[in-house]
Amino acid sequence: MRRILGVMGALAGFCVVAALVVLGAMIYFNRPPSLEPKEAEGISLNEDGSALMEVRKGESAQSVGRRLEQAGLIRSRYFWFALSRFSREFVKSGTYRLEIPQSQMAIHQTLVTGRQMLIRVTIPEGVTLKKAAAIFEDAGICAGDDFLRAASDKETLALYNIPGSTMEGYLFPDTYLFPVGFPAERVVSVMADNFFERLFKIDPDALTMRPDELNRKIIIASIVEREYRVEEEAPLMAGVFYNRLGIGMALQSCATVEYVITEIQGRPHPDILYTRDIEIRDPYNTYIRPGLPPGPISAPGAAALNAAFFPVSSNYLYFRLTDPDLGTHYFSRTLDDHIKAGLLYVKRRS
Numbered sequence: 239m240r241r242i243l244g245v246m247g248a249l250a251g252f253c254v255v256a257a258l259v260v261l262g263a264m265i266y267f268n269r270p271p272s273l274e275p276k277e278a279e280g281i282s283l284n285e286d287g288s289a290l291m292e293v294r295k296g297e298s299a300q301s302v303g304r305r306l307e308q309a310g311l312i313r314s315r316y317f318w319f320a321l322s323r324f325s326r327e328f329v330k331s332g333t334y335r336l337e338i339p340q341s342q343m344a345i346h347q348t349l350v351t352g353r354q355m356l357i358r359v360t361i362p363e364g365v366t367l368k369k370a371a372a373i374f375e376d377a378g379i380c381a382g383d384d385f386l387r388a389a390s391d392k393e394t395l396a397l398y399n400i401p402g403s404t405m406e407g408y409l410f411p412d413t414y415l416f417p418v419g420f421p422a423e424r425v426v427s428v429m430a431d432n433f434f435e436r437l438f439k440i441d442p443d444a445l446t447m448r449p450d451e452l453n454r455k456i457i458i459a460s461i462v463e464r465e466y467r468v469e470e471e472a473p474l475m476a477g478v479f480y481n482r483l484g485i486g487m488a489l490q491s492c493a494t495v496e497y498v499i500t501e502i503q504g505r506p507h508p509d510i511l512y513t514r515d516i517e518i519r520d521p522y523n524t525y526i527r528p529g530l531p532p533g534p535i536s537a538p539g540a541a542a543l544n545a546a547f548f549p550v551s552s553n554y555l556y557f558r559l560t561d562p563d564l565g566t567h568y569f570s571r572t573l574d575d576h577i578k579a580g581l582l583y584v585k586r587r588s
Contacts, residue, residue: 268313268317268341268342268343269313269341269342270311270312270313270338270339270340270341270342271310271311271312271313271339273310274310275289275309275310275311275338276308276309276310277309278305278308278309279305279308280292280293280294280305281305281306281308281309281311284335287338288335288336288337288338289309289311289335289336289338290333290334290335290336290355291305291306291309291333291334291336292332292333292334292418293329293330293331293332293333293334293349294331295331296331297329297331299318299319299322299323299328299329300315300319302318302329302349303315303316303318303319303322306318306345311336311338311340311345312342312345313342317342318342318346321342321343321346322346325346325350327346327350328350329346329349329350330349330350330351330352332352332354332417332418332419333354333355333417333418333419334348334349334353334354334355335355336348354417354418355417355418356415356416356417357377357378357379357415357416357417357418358413358414358415359373359374359377359379359413359414359415359416360373360412360413360414361373361409361410361411361412361413361414361429361537362411363411363463363536363537363538363539363541363542364411364463364464364536364537364538364539365411365536365537366406366497366500366501366535366536366537367385367386367389367404367405367406367409368382368386368501370385370409370537371383371385371386371389374416374422374425377416378418378419379416379417379418379419379420379425380416380419380420380421380422380425381422384422385422385425385426387422388422388423388425388426389404389405389406389409389426390403390404390405391423391426394423394426394427394430398430398434399449399452400449400453401449401450401453402453402532402533402534403533404533405426405430406460406533406534406535406536406537407456407457407459407460407533407534407535407536407537407538408430408433408434408456408534409426409429409430409433409537410429410430410432410433410436410537410539411537411538411539412429412432414428414429416428436540436543437543440540440543440544440547441547441548444547453533453534454530455546455547456534456538456543456546457530457531457533457534457535458476458479458480458530458546459476459534459538459542459543459545459546459547460534460535460536460537460538460542461479461489461491461493461494461524461531461535461536462475462476462479462538462542462545462546463536463537463538463539463541463542464491464493464496464497464535464536465491465492465493466541466542466545466565467559467564467565467566467567468564468565468566468567469541471557471566471567472541472542472544472545473544473545473548473549473550474549474550474552474554474557474569475545475557475567476542476545476546476549476550477549477550477551477552477554478552478554478555478556478557478569479491480549481552481553481554481555482555483529483530485555486528487528487555488524488525488526488527488528489524489529489530490524490525491524492511492516493535493536494522494523494524494525494531494535495511495515495516495518495523495524495525496508496511497522497531497535497536498518498520498522498523499515499518501535502520502522503518522535552569553571554569554570554571555570555571555572555573555576556569556570556571556572556573556575556576557569557570558570558576558579558580558583559583560579560582560583568583
């Protein structure tokens with residue numbers, strides 16, 4: 239009996255010692271390495287002291303651990319593999335920002351939960367789909383061509399009841415947070431959802447409008463967005479465009495000509511429009527084509543949308559810039575007054 243108790247005591251002591259050794263090893267290997275981190279395959283160092291790591295789709299735990307060890311972010315790839323096997327959780331593909339120093343368990347938790355680095359990107363009011371595509375591509379969120387394809391997908395257009403061939407004008411200009419390599423289709427859906435959410439707050443009745451009626455207002459909003467400089471004038475401008483439509487007068491918006499030049503012809507944005515520009519034969523040129531252009535010409539923000547849905551009622555048919563610094567305009571009822579305002583503007587500038 240004593241012999242059995244002795245063996246059991248020795249075994250218990252061995253187990254305690256073994257447990258302490260394992261615990262000590264876990265504590266040691268879990269701690270951040272004492273060496274300075276360095277760049278490795280798919281891992282770069284940021285100026286703020288953090289690391290940027292890209293985990294490839296389908297990459298194994300061994301491969302991730304090897305790269306982390308090479309970069310000096312963990313002490314042992316073997317402990318990483320054991321941790322992955324024990325937790326039975328798989329790392330998720332994506333781009334991650336890792337704080338330095340950080341324990342191995344903390345890094346593992348970040349990669350298995352998919353807490354990817356988010357990129358803040360701002361889409362300004364008045365930009366076109368092509369310009370938004372370039373912004374997303376430059377930020378590394380998605381390829382510009384993929385964005386443009388997603389914004390012209392027929393099923394997506396049908397889902398949102400958009401009558402045009404693209405989602406021009408229906409993607410809300412805002413500041414967004416997206417991970418690197420985010421699917422373009424999801425970028426478009428997030429922006430479209432944001433657009434309609436903002437729109438229905440501005441005018442709840444927009445929810446029940448016919449698609450063609452709604453599109454008409456979005457087109458006006460997109461033109462106003464490119465024309466106004468002072469927010470208080472936006473509803474007045476919208477009223478002018480509705481007045482022109484009401485009497486069959488051409489909209490004569492310079493913004494639509496600029497759209498033709500930059501988005502359709504692919505030329506640089508003009509500093510000034512010449513007679514040859516406003517005579518370009520194109521459906522979007524509202525100088526030569528009566529009525530509305532075929533679709534929106536930009537991404538209208540809240541002020542332009544509010545102006546298009548709630549325009550100021552007036553007898554104005556014209557407006558002209560009077561102060562380039564302040565961005566204010568002179569509104570007039572007759573062509574004579576409009577011309578006089580132009581002459582006065584030239585006189586002041588000279």
